[in-house]
Amino acid sequence: MAKYAGKDVIPLWVADTNFMSPPSIIKALQERVAEGIFGYGGQPKTSANAFINWAAKHYAWSVKEEWLVFLPGVVSGLNIALRAFTDETQASIAPHLIYPPFMAAANRVNRAQRYASLAISHHRWIMNLTTLQLLGNEKLLMLCNPQNPGGTVYTKDELLAQLAFAQAHDLVVCSDEIHCDLVLAPNLKHIPFASLNTDAAARSITLMAPSKTFNIAGLGASIAIIPNAKLKKQFQKTLEGVVPELNILAYSAAIAAYNDQGSWLPDQITYLRKNRDYVYQQINNMPGLNLLPIEASYLAWIDASQLPVDNPQKFFEKAGVGLSDGHAFGKDKFIRLNFGCSKILLEEALQRMQQAINKL
Numbered sequence: 566m567a568k569y570a571g572k573d574v575i576p577l578w579v580a581d582t583n584f585m586s587p588p589s590i591i592k593a594l595q596e597r598v599a600e601g602i603f604g605y606g607g608q609p610k611t612s613a614n615a616f617i618n619w620a621a622k623h624y625a626w627s628v629k630e631e632w633l634v635f636l637p638g639v640v641s642g643l644n645i646a647l648r649a650f651t652d653e654t655q656a657s658i659a660p661h662l663i664y665p666p667f668m669a670a671a672n673r674v675n676r677a678q679r680y681a682s683l684a685i686s687h688h689r690w691i692m693n694l695t696t697l698q699l700l701g702n703e704k705l706l707m708l709c710n711p712q713n714p715g716g717t718v719y720t721k722d723e724l725l726a727q728l729a730f731a732q733a734h735d736l737v738v739c740s741d742e743i744h745c746d747l748v749l750a751p752n753l754k755h756i757p758f759a760s761l762n763t764d765a766a767a768r769s770i771t772l773m774a775p776s777k778t779f780n781i782a783g784l785g786a787s788i789a790i791i792p793n794a795k796l797k798k799q800f801q802k803t804l805e806g807v808v809p810e811l812n813i814l815a816y817s818a819a820i821a822a823y824n825d826q827g828s829w830l831p832d833q834i835t836y837l838r839k840n841r842d843y844v845y846q847q848i849n850n851m852p853g854l855n856l857l858p859i860e861a862s863y864l865a866w867i868d869a870s871q872l873p874v875d876n877p878q879k880f881f882e883k884a885g886v887g888l889s890d891g892h893a894f895g896k897d898k899f900i901r902l903n904f905g906c907s908k909i910l911l912e913e914a915l916q917r918m919q920q921a922i923n924k925l
């Protein structure tokens with residue numbers, strides 16, 4: 566992303582990392598490019614198995630090939646789910662604060678969206694469904710686990726409460742789990758919503774991808790997992806002719822990613838953990854900023870409401886650090902900092918932030 570190209574601004578906003586992808590992915594892409602023929606590819610036979618093995622190994626989740634729909638992006642999946650499972654008279658439910666495309670997906674096609682507030686409970690950002698006022702026309706519950714922003718990894722009990730809510734209101738569930746492979750809290754593990762039990766599987770669409778995990782978001786490879794044949798048919802009918810198939814390089818990268826058994830991913834998690842601890846300590850030492858512990862991924866959701874500036878994002882941008890503005894996620898005076906970068910760059914960015922605050 567060239568947003569700050571040519572400017573002395575450290576870009577810590579868009580949600581990808583600065584890390585080189587694992588050698589296995591680079592090799593697979595090089596080999597595919599070396600073939601020199603780039604016509605229509607179709608879905609390689611090995612793609613489904615690569616994901617099925619990954620889900621079994623990492624989540625003890627037994628996935629069947631006929632449940633899978635490969636997609637060029639998780640955001641496509643969010644938009645398709647919204648269009649497939651609600652009509653103009655019906656509404657979806659989403660957390661608020663949330664990754665902006667959840668809201669855009671509903672706005673784009675004039676679907677009402679009810680918001681379950683993301684509130685702090687025991688130092689964690691938790692989606693609160695208990696106080697939500699419903700009108701009775703809600704059809705789709707959109708979840709984000711791990712949560713962006715907030716970095717929460719929902720526990721089994723929390724997921725079961727989300728399932729109970731979906732059952733009570735007869736909702737289809739679309740669970741965006743794109744950050745699932747990057748759990749940083751050693752005492753937590755990601756539980757796919759659909760793996761809770763047969764009812765959760767039957768009412769859900771899970772969206773996963775190797776894109777955040779292995780830093781291949783620019784290639785566009787992701788997967789919808791839809792165990793219920795009726796829901797899958799509806800989802801596929803909505804996307805056909807609109808959403809293209811995965812491109813051939815995306816397939817090569819995704820297969821290599823899900824077959825990767827090397828130390829790259831554990832090493833990355835170790836590195837991110839150290840960055841996370843550093844960011845947590847530094848940010849909380851800066852007057853006016855507050856950060857809760859981050860359970861997953863590389864995005865720090867920072868409360869800057871006590872900083873005496875009008876717009877924290879602009880304030881830090883002027884100081885040479887490009888962050889995401891909390892406004893887009895539903896909260897002014899918050900900023901999101903991406904720590905998926907080298908420690909040296911992070912140190913420089915945090916120093917710039919500290920110096921800017923010192924000058925206030």
Ligand SMILES: Cc1ncc(COP(=O)(O)O)c(C=O)c1O
Binds near residue numbers: 709787
């Ligand atoms: C929760 C969430 N979903 C989806 C995406 C993007 O998915 P894709 O690039 O596959 O469309 C992101 C990227 O930041 C994200 O954080």
